[in-house]
Structure formats: structure tokens, C-alpha cells
Amino acid sequence: MTTIVNNISFLEQIDQAQLPGERRIALERFHQLGGFPTVKTEDWKYTNVIPFLRNGISIDLPAAPAVTAAQLEATGLLLPDTYRLVLLNGVFQPQLSELPPASQVTVRKMSEATEEAAFKQYFNKSKRLDEYHFALLNTALFNDGIFIETKAKAQVEHPIHIIHLYHNTHNLLVQPRHLWVVQENASLHIIESAAGLNLGDTVFVNSVVEAVTAQRAQLSHYQVQTGGSQTRNINQTLVQQHGKSLYNNYTFTLSEADLVRNNLNVSLDDERTETHLYGFYIASGTQLIDNHTSIDHRMPNCESNELYRGVLMDKATGVFNGKIYVHEDAQKTNAFQQNNNLVISPEANIYTKPQLEIFADDVKCSHGTTIGQVSEDALFYLKARGIGDAQARSMLVKAFAFDITAQVKIPAVRKQVEQIATRYLAATVNN
């Protein structure tokens, strides 16, 4: 492409020819797609990222400060009974971490994992990766990340809690890249949360997770998206599921970030897989929270189930796009999808687009979408029982939200998510 894409300064400084193999190919492809997506790109119709990238953003990481245990504690994100991996700007911090037993799980920095067999087999191989602008940019320019591989049959006792810390001294673009492989018959829980440390300026996080569940493997993936108003998040999660495997994803967007975009693509590559996607988002202020999910049913006898709910307040904007593809041979597919939105303020916007593309006939697919308010009847019912307006509203909103958190299987995570959600809701619903 001759047009230097979108006039983003840091991009112009990159010498494409200097990048090694895969990185160069990815950047070329990124340029082929036209660089950063604009609102003319169908998948980015409602989400304009360009203004967020025009503030002299740089990809040069600042010198890493020493993070103390006390600072980590102060984030309030720590969970009991978990293994802990702490990352600062995507770089693994072993001194703050608590690793799972090496007999069950291999944990490496991405930069040190390149010789692992699983890395060679799965890294940068996810389907549809080359359709995502930001994932391509990440492939081209990522700095580091975490590689996790369970041994076959490993039943990892505690969840692995990954805490992403971000630090900057100028407007920064951080691009962590992760690869998680759950080998045959193994089972693993991964929880992700995030916090900023002394953020002076904005930090734009463009992260990619590639996850693979081998035959009969089980992976539960919790994304607790927290963080202050200076963060912007583009998260791409690409999952490849092999036969009879199970993947659960829980995405909770409870941050103050101006921009959150989640791209979640699950590719069902073999028969009899099961997939559950749950999402909950609260958007307030002028936040823009955008969830794009897609599920590729490529083989017969698979089941997927998706439930996303959102609460929209103030002048916030919510976007939901759920794609379900049922490919030609994926007979006996069951795919369900639902998206409910509760709009609390008159100035909030919601754009939702559930999308089904079906090429096989013996399938059961459905989707549903609603946009609505707190029911006046329900409100009246509660008021008639002596509950004040504010409290009644808050009860109803919570009931709406906590249908999702009830799906969480780890009590500590559920408690933490509900606490954060309650705090957000209380701040706005009650005034």
C-alpha cells in the first residue's frame, strides 16, 4: 500500500524490511487490509479507533520500574488459592509470581519458548488471525507475553491467575502476545485481570491470546477486564478446539477504559466439542465497549452457547456483534446465542448485531437480542413492598447482571466480579 496508513506516526517509523519472517508477513498483510480499521470497515462500523492512536503514541517501552509486593497487593486484584503470574507491560515478573508445579504445567516467557514443540506447532497458526487488523499488528510487533502448556492428563489444582500490570511515561502502545496449550485430557483454569501502575499518560493495550484445547481437554478462561480511564484495550482471543474438548470463556468488562474492544473467535476444528461464552459489561461515562465474538462450527456434533449482557449508563456506547458460522459439513450443530441490554440513561447508545451464517441443514441455531429498561411492573412490585426507588432499581439491575456471574465456577472470582460490578452500578444507578 502506498498510502501510509491512517497517518499514525509510530507506524511510519517502522522499517518493514527489517522485520524477520513471520513478523514481516504479518505487517504486509496488515497493510494489505488497509492498516488500522476505520468506521468504513464493517467490523469496526461503530468503533472508531483512529483518534485513540493519533496522540503521538509510541511503541518504545519505558524502563521497567521494580514492582513491590505491596504495590501488587494495592491493586486489590489478588485472589486466594491461585497460582500467580505477574506481567509488567507484557513481560513476565518471576519475583512476584507463584508458579504451578512444573510436573503439570510449563510456564515460559514467549521470547524464551520458541523452541517448545507446542510453540512451533501452534504459534501464529490460529484460524482467522489474518483477518484481524490488530492481531496482525501484534504478530508483527509484539514484545513479549506468557507461554503456558499443561502436560497431557494434568488436572491442575488451582487456577492460574495472570495479573497484567501496565506502566508508562508517555502515550504507549503495548502489545503482549500469549500462547496457551491445554494438552490431551488436561484441565486448566486461567483468570486474567489488569491494573495500571502510576500511569502518567494513556496506555493502549493490543493483546493477543492464542489458546488451544487438545483432544478431551478443558479450559476455562476468565477475563476480568479492569483498569483505569487511561487504558484502552483491544483484546483478541483466538481459540482452536480439538475433538471432545471444552472451552469456557467469561468476559467481564468492568473497567473505566475509554475504549474496550474484545474479539473472541472460537474455531471448532473437530467433532463433539463444547463451547460456552459468557459476557457481562457495564459501560458508563463516555466509554465505548465493543464485544465481537465469532464461533466457527467446522465439524459435526458440536455445541455452542453464548450469553452476553450489558448495562449502559450515561453517554456510553455498547456494541455487540455475535457471529455464528455453521460450515457445510457441520451437521447436528447446536448453537445458541443471546444478547440482552439494559439501557439506563437516555443518552446511552447500543448497537447490536447477532449474525447467523448457516450452510448445513441439520442444525438447531437461534439467537435473540433485546434492548430495554428496568421493568416498571417489577419496580412497582418492589416499591409496594416498601423498598425505595433507588434500592429497587439497583436490585433489578443486579439481578439482571448476576445471572451471568452465577455461571462462574470459582467462588473467589465470582465474589470479586460481583463486588466490582456492585461498586460500578452503585456509583451510577443510585444517583
Added chain:
Amino acid sequence: MSAEQDILQELAGRDYEFGFETQIEMEIAPPGLNEEIIRFISAKKQEPEWLLEWRLKGFQLFQKLKMPEWQNFKLPEVDFQSVSYYAAPKNKVKYNSLDEVDPELLRTFEKLGIPLEEQKMLSGVAVDAVFDSISVATTFKAQLHELGIIFCSFGEAVQEHPELVKKYLGTVVPQSDNIYAALNSAVFSDGSFVYIPKGVRCPMELSTYFRINARNTGQFERTLIIADEGSYVSYLEGCTAPMRDENQLHAAVVELIALDNAEIKYSTVQNWYPGDKDGKGGIYNFVTKRGICKGKNSKISWTQVETGSAITWKYPGVILQGDNSIGEFYSVAVTANKQVADTGTKMVHIGKNTKSRIISKGISAGHGHNTYRGLVKVGPNAANARNFTQCDSLLIGDRCGAHTFPYIESKNNSAMVEHEATTSKIGEDQVFYLNQRGIDNEQAVNMIVNGYAKEVLNQLPMEFAVEAQKLLSITLEGSVG
């Protein structure tokens, strides 16, 4: 399984019953699209200067606009220069009664089962028959005239009621709306015009029958319906074309305007030639239809049964501008063989307390692909807007496709929007249940499909409901799920 194969083959091999061509003397303009041809059409129709200018503006826009790329099918290259933009039965003079109409033409409409003849007056439908985009006959004119209703060909309306045409033409579908709308506004040859005066309830169904007859012609008609305050009209549209190997283009524009307390009901049974079983030939049905509920308490309802055309590509929409206005969209789209349908609706809520209801039933068989694409948009001032959308797909055969792309955009927190969609095949248990009661597979599927589509078929006026039901049966004869 083999029975299923047989039936699918039978279905694939079914004949297009309206595939005959009428030998009639035609006046056809040479193929090609340029300013000259537009001036030629305009002169032929003795149009006033403003309309010629309007056409030329449409042509300029057509040259500027680009082909869309968002559609969910491969858009065939249409060579706009090889199409003839004007075809009319020769020696067209104004007919005062049907006796003067060319008997060959009358026989054509007879074959199509259209009640043009006076003796069929009892069927109570006023018909405007459009033959290769030229309106040839309009029945019941006198009766309608007594009530002040204007129902005539577009060309006549331009001559006799220019003030109405000038006031409303292009107000709902602007020329720049899309490339086919621009093309239509440049070269439209005729169409129907309806005006219902204040407080009048049109006593009979108004109907247009479209027929593409001549080879290498495109049909570009324009329909404009205006329902003045407190009036009501129900309008039907039906269409057929002869069988041909090459594709033909049908790019019509329909504009509906409902003022205060008015109601327009627009029904379409579309049965253009769908092409043969290998997807050769057939009509490209690229139509822009839109209505505006301009006044308060007005209502516009679209009902469509789409069984024909190689490609159906249209989104009849309603702009709900007046407070308390209502928009409805009922659709059954069937795609068999290699047919493609990319259809749906747009409901734009602008006024307060506006309601819309969308029921879309897609049926795909063979290699057919059926797409529902819809937009429900609630503007910031559309307090208490309400929408309900249901779009279901039924799949018959393992090489067909069903797709849904519903866009829902809400900028108002008092809006209630619901959308639900399901996709499935005909349940074996349902067929078994009917088998048990002595109903064979073919009939069982027929019953299930008709039951499935009933919600939409019920919206059609009597005469059309019967026809639509028959069409459905023919299209899907015996497909076993």
C-alpha cells in the same frame, strides 16, 4: 433418503409455468445507456422539462455511484450498455376501453390469470397492467374516479397531476439512495400512481401486474402511492417474465407516503423467472422500496412473498416519522435451485411512540441461499419506540444456506427492542406425526411449510393468499425434511 432425492430432483426440475413469450409488435429502443436515450424516453412520453432534468440528474448520480460490496452474494456484472431501456407495445394509444387493447396482450394477461376483462369485474380488484414497463390498461377507473381516487399509469399522472408527482417524487427514495435507484430515476419508463384523497377508504384492492416480455430489456418501473389524511388503501403487486437463458434486470422503485391517520398496505407476490436448475438465466430483482409514515398515527405495512428471481435483493423499509406511527414487514422468501435472496427491511424510528413489527420467514432448498438483513434504528427522540423482530429460517437439503444479519441501533433508553431468530430443518418428528395420520411425506412437508409461513400469508388479501399458497406448494413440492 432416495425418496428425498427424488423429490428434490423433481423440485429442481419443476417448470416455470409463466415462461411463455407473447408475440406482439414491440417498439424497442436500441440497447445502451446515455443521455440521448434518456431524452428519447422523456420525449416519447411527452414529459415536462422538470422531469427530464430530474432524470438527467439521476443519470449523473448513477455515473458517480459505486456498486455496493456489502451484499451476501456474488454480485454479477451487469453490462448496463447491453440493456435496452425502452420497450413498449407498438402503436400505443390511449385506450378508452379494453376492447381497443391488442387481443394478443389480453390473452397474455388471461394466461396469467389477471382479471383485466370487464366480466371479471366481480372479483373486485382494480388492475393496472404493466407490460415491459408500459402501463397497458387500468380497470375500474371510473368507479375510483367518483371517489376522487387517482389510480393510473405513472405517465398519465405526470400529464394530468404534475403537481402531485412533482411534490412527492423522490422524497422517500432519493435519487442518490443507491446506484439502482439512481438508474431507475434516469430511465424509468412507467409504473403506477395512486392518490387517495382525505378521508377516503379505497373500496377495492388496487393491483399492478408486471410482465417483462421482450428480450434484452430491463424493467424499470416506478410506483408512487400517496395516502392523504385519514385514508386507506391496499395495493397488490404481482410479476412474471418469460423463460430466457440470459439474465434480465428489474430495478424498480416504490415510494409510499402516508399522511396523518392514513394507512397503506402493500403486498407483493413476486414470481419472476428464477432461472433453470443450473442457475442459468433468471431475473435480477434489485428493487428499492420504502415508505414513510409522515403523519401521526399513520401505518405502512409491507407483505411480500418472494418465490421467483435468480437474485432477489431488496429491503422494503418504513421511516416512522410521525408520532404513534406503525411499520410492519411480513416476508416469506423461498430459494430453491441456485436462487439467491438477500432481503429484509429497515425500520427507522424517528417519532415518539412508534412501533414496528418484523416477521421474516426464509425457506432454503437445493443450492439456494437466503439472507435476512435488517436494520432497526431508534433515534434519540423516538421515545417509547417498540420493535419486535422474528426471523426464522427453514433448511431443506444439505447444500443450501440461511443467513441473518440484523442490525439493531438504539439511541434512546425508553426503546424496547426485541429480536429473535431460529434456524432449523423440518423436524422428522413432525413429519412422522403427520405420516401416522395417513398423510404422505409430500403433503406433510407442504402442510408444515404452509403452517410455518401462515403468519405472513395471513396478511395477504384473499385473492393473493390463495395464489401465494399455491406458489409455495409448487416451489417446494414434496421436499422431505
